[in-house]
Structure formats: structure tokens, C-alpha cells
Amino acid sequence: MRSLINILDLSVEEIDGLLNVADDIIANPVKYSEVCRGKKLATLFFEPSTRTRLSFEAAMYELGGHVLGFSDAGSSSATKGESVADTTKMVNCYADIIAMRHPKEGAPLVASMHSKIPVINAGDGGHNHPTQTLTDLLTIRRKKGKLSGFTIGFCGDLKFGRTVHSLIQALSRYENIKIVLISPDELKLPSYVKKDVLQKNGIEYIQTTDLESVLPELDVLYMTRVQKERFLSEEEYIRLRDSYILTREKLVKNAKNDLAILHPLPRVNEISVDVDDDPRACYFEQALNGKFVRMALIMKLLGLKAD
Numbered sequence: 001m002r003s004l005i006n007i008l009d010l011s012v013e014e015i016d017g018l019l020n021v022a023d024d025i026i027a028n029p030v031k032y033s034e035v036c037r038g039k040k041l042a043t044l045f046f047e048p049s050t051r052t053r054l055s056f057e058a059a060m061y062e063l064g065g066h067v068l069g070f071s072d073a074g075s076s077s078a079t080k081g082e083s084v085a086d087t088t089k090m091v092n093c094y095a096d097i098i099a100m101r102h103p104k105e106g107a108p109l110v111a112s113m114h115s116k117i118p119v120i121n122a123g124d125g126g127h128n129h130p131t132q133t134l135t136d137l138l139t140i141r142r143k144k145g146k147l148s149g150f151t152i153g154f155c156g157d158l159k160f161g162r163t164v165h166s167l168i169q170a171l172s173r174y175e176n177i178k179i180v181l182i183s184p185d186e187l188k189l190p191s192y193v194k195k196d197v198l199q200k201n202g203i204e205y206i207q208t209t210d211l212e213s214v215l216p217e218l219d220v221l222y223m224t225r226v227q228k229e230r231f232l233s234e235e236e237y238i239r240l241r242d243s244y245i246l247t248r249e250k251l252v253k254n255a256k257n258d259l260a261i262l263h264p265l266p267r268v269n270e271i272s273v274d275v276d277d278d279p280r281a282c283y284f285e286q287a288l289n290g291k292f293v294r295m296a297l298i299m300k301l302l303g304l305k306a307d
């Protein structure tokens, strides 16, 4: 039995294999429509979600399986004080695989230690979000045709942004990636990610507070939301929330014609809606890709193949 807690739980070969299966699902969806017949996915979401939970559920339905779970910790026995370990043991009685989101960093890891069925980390606090990373990698590969030899800018909340931490970890294993970190001083990438991932792997990176000055260099721009729910002070959130707003005007003036703009979503103000129709905007397609790559992941962790 295998779980996915951190993107580094998968080798580069395994990630490439998952992306290949996702590409095949996109091309041949009918081939996969019965693969999970009789299997059940439990979605245990202790924190709000639209894309991750619904794409996991759609993924399981499109594989012919079933879904159970909760989308609000308030409707679960966590409100009565039940531990993550006990909840996991219970769900082992009812499902074949678990997708868990939790505000506490490490909660899905704890769940995996008490589980006989695979546990997938669907986002834990400001820590990791490995299935978003698979989604991001699939989107970059489908747009750029490769996962090496490009410059990617991460913009916004790099401190609490778990999607940023996971994607940087994943990209550190590919060749010739250059990283541009764009954030206010208060929301810089944590030192442990810089030291343990970027410096340790010899990844070239720069830090700046100015998006417009670096925009012309970028092949991929990964925008992120300033996350209200991670701030202790609302005043501080209000001061920082509109640090970066990508507009069509800035794109036309400064960006490459083949730039790929990603965002894990939800967006608030950081990408103006007038960017949505620009061919460089990939974020809605990215959300769709999340369903296909989660289908591939569910199959892999359950040991199931289409043929």
C-alpha cells in the first residue's frame, strides 16, 4: 500500500508515467470508464475546497467508482474531538482510498501512518499540495512540450503558498530550470525551501519584489493568491492582498508571446479578468487537467490499469 503525502514520494519516472497516463485519458476517456468499478474514494476535507475535492470526485466517477466523505469538518465527528488517526481507521472500514485536506501541516502524514489504504494529501496547511503539483506539471508539459529548460516566475504569496513549495520541489529534479521569486518582503519563500531545495540542488534563482521588470524573461508565470486564511492580522492581509495584479496591458507590454500563465486558483484580484481571453492564460485548462491527473493517480495507488 502506497500513499502520496509529498511530491517527492514519487520518482521523476513515476511522475512522467502519471502524466503519460493523464495524456492518454484525455485522448481516450472511454478506455478508463470502468477501471475503478466497485472501488470507493473517501474525500475527507477539513478545509474548504472547490477544485481539489470536486476534481477528485469527478475523477473517481469517470473511472466508474464511487465517492463518499465530507466537505466540512463541522459535519464530521472531528467536532466531537475525534483524532485524525481514529477518523482514518474508521474510513478504512468504508473506502478503498482516501483524499484528505487538513489545515494542520502533517495531518495527512499522520493519517497515512494509521491507514491500510492509500492516503492522498489534498493540501495540508501552508505545507504541501502534491496533486496540485501533478496538475501544474501536466499543464506545463502540455503547453511547453517539456519539463526542462525554462524560466518560471512564482508571484504572490510564496511564504504560505503550499502549491508553490510543492512545485518548486518537483521542478528541482528537472534539468536547467531557472526560478524567479516575486513577492513582497513579508511573503518571501521560506528559508527552508531555499536552502533545502533550491540551494541543495544548485537551482539558479533570483528574488525580487517587481513583477513587471522580470516579466519579459519568463516562459511560465505561476500567479498565486495572498491567502487571507493564513494571516493572523487582517490589517496585514489588507495591506498585502493587492501587491500584484496581472492585467492584459502589462502582458501586452512586457510578456513573451508564448508565456504560459498558471494559477492554482481560486483567484481574487491578482489576475484581472481581462487576461482570461488571452491565449497565454492556462489556469482554467489547468483546473481541468487536475481531474485527469487525479484519475491517473487513483489508478496507480490502487494498482489498477485500463487494459
Ligand code: CP
Pocket (backbone or CB within 6 Å): 048, 049, 050, 051, 052, 053, 123, 132, 264, 265, 266
Ligand atoms: N487549487 C486548489 O487547491 O483549489 P481548491 O482550494 O478550490 O481545492
